[in-house]
Amino acid sequence: MTALTKQQRASITLVTGVIGADTHIVGNRILSMALEKEGFNIVTLGALTPAEDFIKAAIETAADAILVSSLYGQGELDCRGFRDMCIEAGLDDIVLYVGGNLVVGKQAWEEVETRFTDMGFDRAFPPGTRTPDVVEKLDTDFQSKVSGTA
Numbered sequence: 001m002t003a004l005t006k007q008q009r010a011s012i013t014l015v016t017g018v019i020g021a022d023t024h025i026v027g028n029r030i031l032s033m034a035l036e037k038e039g040f041n042i043v044t045l046g047a048l049t050p051a052e053d054f055i056k057a058a059i060e061t062a063a064d065a066i067l068v069s070s071l072y073g074q075g076e077l078d079c080r081g082f083r084d085m086c087i088e089a090g091l092d093d094i095v096l097y098v099g100g101n102l103v104v105g106k107q108a109w110e111e112v113e114t115r116f117t118d119m120g121f122d123r124a125f126p127p128g129t130r131t132p133d134v135v136e137k138l139d140t141d142f143q144s145k146v147s148g149t150a
């Protein structure tokens, strides 16, 4: 996998936010700032963001991906039906990532990951995920979108 250039990343719009009644903003803020520094175009919605608002923002900004944070343990409930809502809104191909502390307590990560990918998320990220890992996955997933634009 070849890393994208900042110029290529500038054509990729990512909506970020913390879903539901979750106030944990620090990690989402760090992630958003770091991805912006790496060249991506970031639309930040902040904490306490209803699922519908992610989708509205993605439509308004013609976003390529939505990055959902959930830290307080209610991620499974808050994210239920998220992919279906995207499809209903016409966002059939939007890339969906989710990360944070997605479930209550400690559960085997492989099971948690499967639960979220079964819900329609393209990728789920475990607690403690570092920004370089996210950049690497974004570069991989958007390789074809930007090919020929370097």
Ligand code: B12
Residues within 6 Å of the ligand: 021, 022, 023, 024, 025, 026, 027, 028, 030, 031, 067, 068, 069, 070, 071, 072, 073, 074, 097, 098, 099, 100, 101, 102, 103, 104, 105, 125, 126, 127, 128, 129, 130, 131, 134
């Ligand atoms: C600070 C904190 C708070 C603060 C939040 C302040 C604020 N406004 O941000 C306060 C005191 C308000 C708080 C409240 C609560 N908290 Co709290 N809190 C924490 C704590 C100690 C640190 C969180 C933090 O800032 N981490 C630092 C950042 C940098 O890391 P991060 O958030 O994980 O984000 C990184 C990665 O996860 C990743 N990432 C994040 N999102 C995404 C998304 C994508 C797509 C990707 C790719 C990556 C990614 O990138 C980030 C940067 O590296 C954690 C414990 C911990 N050590 O994590 C508990 C913790 C998150 N809290 C917890 C709980 C239970 C609560 C409360 C429910 C407690 C209560 N009973 O009231 C409330 C919830 C309030 C609410 N409605 O949201 C639990 C959650 C348990 C769970 N998921 O099972 C934790 C894990 C503590 C614990 N061990 O029990 N909390």
